[in-house]
Amino acid sequence: MKKTVCILLLLVMLLCTSCGEDVMENDPNEFMVVTSFYPTYVVTANLMEGTENTKLVNLTDAEAGCIHGYMLTSEDMNMLNAADLFIASGMGMEAFIEKSSFGIPQLELLDCGEDISHELGDEERFNPHYWMNIKNAVDQCEKVKKSLCRLDPKNTETYERNAAEYKAKLETLIPEITERIGKxxxxxxxxxxxxxxxxxxxxxxxxxxxxxxxxxxxxxxxxxxxxxxxxxxxxxxxxxxxxxxxxxxxxxxxxxxxxxxxxxxxxxxxxxxxxxxxxxxxxxxxxxxxxxxxxxx
Ligand SMILES: [Zn+2]
Incomplete structure (x- = not known):
């Protein structure tokens, strides 16, 4: 009886150790994209729909909200080590990307906030929530598409088609919202x-x-x-x-x-x-x- 308990304990311990060392492997045939938080995930999921040999993962808890001040964990580093592309919202949302390129040489970083308009009325001031302007969301989609096509050319046709559809849908929102808000x-x-x-x-x-x-x-x-x-x-x-x-x-x-x-x-x-x-x-x-x-x- 004692022996059975010991064997069971040993098995449990072995299982626990293997869980703890669950390092994400980089499958060389798979194009892996990591997004920083929900808004970047949503646009990228639209663009990657129907692509072959790709994987999309969100870095942070999608339900946790903005990631101002977020610090990378060792699990995050594991994930980024296995990835080919990291998509950040930018404009300061991911403070951690300003410090380094994570020391992961093969990882491409796309900062979607670069060159996106952050004008608000007459003033230009620091506000990283630019995706709430629909024209900015269209620009962001175009940027993500360009990176995906460049780094994963085998799926270019699908990325192009998905981007055209997504941008068209975004653009139809503009007159709809303008009309309803006008009233x-x-x-x-x-x-x-x-x-x-x-x-x-x-x-x-x-x-x-x-x-x-x-x-x-x-x-x-x-x-x-x-x-x-x-x-x-x-x-x-x-x-x-x-x-x-x-x-x-x-x-x-x-x-x-x-x-x-x-x-x-x-x-x-x-x-x-x-x-x-x-x-x-x-x-x-x-x-x-x-x-x-x-x-x-
Ligand atoms: Zn915020």
Missing amino acids: LQNKDMVVFHESFDYFADQFGLNVVSLLSDPNGNALSSEEITQVINYMKANNIKAVFTEKGKTSNDTLDRLKKETGCSVYVLDTLASGKIDGNVKDAYFNAMRANLNTLEKALG
């Missing part, structure tokens, strides 16, 4: 985070107040008082936040002191990687339109 009674928005700025700027919505600083930190009590006074003076009854940020002291105080309602917008920073992932951008934009109509219509 809104009210265009003033109090928004929790700057991640909605590009969308608001593209379609003529006014972000009159932000409820956090550019680093996502909460405002001071005095600053919130100013927002409350502004909301009261201008009869603003809708506040917009994003997934995962629906309950906090700032929102509680605004609800209590102004009687406002809180609405959730999808900024595509996070989402599920499931059978609907390829439509994520369109689903999020249309859900946002429904929300805006409910709140500002």
Whole structure:
């Protein structure tokens, strides 16, 4: 009996050790792409649909949101070591890419944020959530396509076809959104985070107040008082936040002191990687339109 227990224990230990040393192998016949977080995954999944001998993996937890300040783990390094291409959103979203090319010589790095317009109204200021402007999403798609074609030429035809379809679908969103936003009674928005700025700027919505600083930190009590006074003076009854940020002291105080309602917008920073992932951008934009109509219509 004792002997059986010992053998079982040994087996369990062996199994555990082999799990721990699960190093991702680089299959030389497979073109492996790693994306940094949800928005880069969504566009790349669309482009890689139907390609042969390819693999697409997302580096971070797709449901965790923006990766400002994310640090690479040893598991991430294993994954990147096995990859042929790493696709970063860029514009500072992945602070870790500025430090080095990870010391992995064979890994190509695509920084999608390079040369993408980060103009917001008259000012040019640092805001890495550029994919929320649909023209920028089209530019990003073109960039990813070029890298995929260059590094995996056997699938060029599929990448080209997928990119043409995806860009056409993105472009049809522009008149649809313009029309629906044009009909809104009210265009003033109090928004929790700057991640909605590009969308608001593209379609003529006014972000009159932000409820956090550019680093996502909460405002001071005095600053919130100013927002409350502004909301009261201008009869603003809708506040917009994003997934995962629906309950906090700032929102509680605004609800209590102004009687406002809180609405959730999808900024595509996070989402599920499931059978609907390829439509994520369109689903999020249309859900946002429904929300805006409910709140500002
Ligand atoms: Zn963010």
